[in-house]
Amino acid sequence: SIMPATLSAISNGARKGILFKGGVHLENLSHLQAIAFDKTGTLTKGKPEVTDVIVREDITQEEFIYIVGSIESYSNHPLAQAITAYAKKNSPKPLQRPDQLDDKAGWGVKGNLHEKEYLVGKADFVGTDAAKLFGNGVAETFTNEGKTVVYVSDDAGIVGILSLKDVIRKETVEAIKQLQALHVQTIMITGDSERTAAAIAKQAAIGKYVAECLPETKVETVKNLKEEYNIVGMVGDGINDAPALATANVGIAMGEGTDVALETADVVLMKNDLVKIAEAIKLSKRMNKII
Ligand code: ADP
Numbered sequence: 001s002i003m004p005a006t007l008s009a010i011s012n013g014a015r016k017g018i019l020f021k022g023g024v025h026l027e028n029l030s031h032l033q034a035i036a037f038d039k040t041g042t043l044t045k046g047k048p049e050v051t052d053v054i055v056r057e058d059i060t061q062e063e064f065i066y067i068v069g070s071i072e073s074y075s076n077h078p079l080a081q082a083i084t085a086y087a088k089k090n091s092p093k094p095l096q097r098p099d100q101l102d103d104k105a106g107w108g109v110k111g112n113l114h115e116k117e118y119l120v121g122k123a124d125f126v127g128t129d130a131a132k133l134f135g136n137g138v139a140e141t142f143t144n145e146g147k148t149v150v151y152v153s154d155d156a157g158i159v160g161i162l163s164l165k166d167v168i169r170k171e172t173v174e175a176i177k178q179l180q181a182l183h184v185q186t187i188m189i190t191g192d193s194e195r196t197a198a199a200i201a202k203q204a205a206i207g208k209y210v211a212e213c214l215p216e217t218k219v220e221t222v223k224n225l226k227e228e229y230n231i232v233g234m235v236g237d238g239i240n241d242a243p244a245l246a247t248a249n250v251g252i253a254m255g256e257g258t259d260v261a262l263e264t265a266d267v268v269l270m271k272n273d274l275v276k277i278a279e280a281i282k283l284s285k286r287m288n289k290i291i
């Protein structure tokens, strides 16, 4: 049976916008030693915007935007949604349904348009060496600023790149500081590139990060953290985060996250306010004292 102190902590949490799916999660939170954060949509707002477009000499910006917009308009990925919105505004002709589409989670999208095949996604997806060389390494300047670069290739190599900017949430730095004050180690886990990850981790005041994670690497990382830190939390919002949320001792979902993340998590931050994590830990420690 549930203890009165636990019940009171759960209802206290609910008033603060922290949903606990059971007393055991409060118990785990009070012993939390490390917490991993997804980047996009968790530490950041998850609403990227296209800031730059750079194309190969044999194609116009307009044609490039039409092609990449047409292919991305059938993907649900936040980067795809941002690129589609940009293309709808800037393409000279209406976007077209590609003949063939293959959405590869954690990598990008493969699509056929007007009998040509394109790859749209991260450097490793389109070919790392070609991606590095494109435009004398122009992508580096964007990733160093914490922007995400999306590469587009055809059978002749890189056609062009788009750079997208996402901003960290206004409460992110405060939330991380409060966790550090509680002696909880913080780590960022992301599928994004090394440089982008480094820049965002710095903005968020997080010292440790793991970049270029596939969904299964996120799970591996949480498992490794559990060996090092014993009781570990994971905060995320995406479908890709769900396995890692399930692996952590305490899975925490952002309220505006995808259904799968909300269902898998043990705790939900109803208002997407990361500062509530430190509050939840304090609440759990008070509850433990009473018990
Ligand atoms: P994250 O952990 O950053 O939310 P994902 O695991 O969903 O990212 O994807 C990892 C990387 O793969 C992204 O940073 C992006 O570079 C690339 N990617 C995935 N899906 C797409 C897409 N539809 N369009 C462009 N790039 C994509």
Ligand code: MG
Pocket: 038, 039, 040, 041, 042, 236, 237, 238
């Ligand atoms: Mg995310």
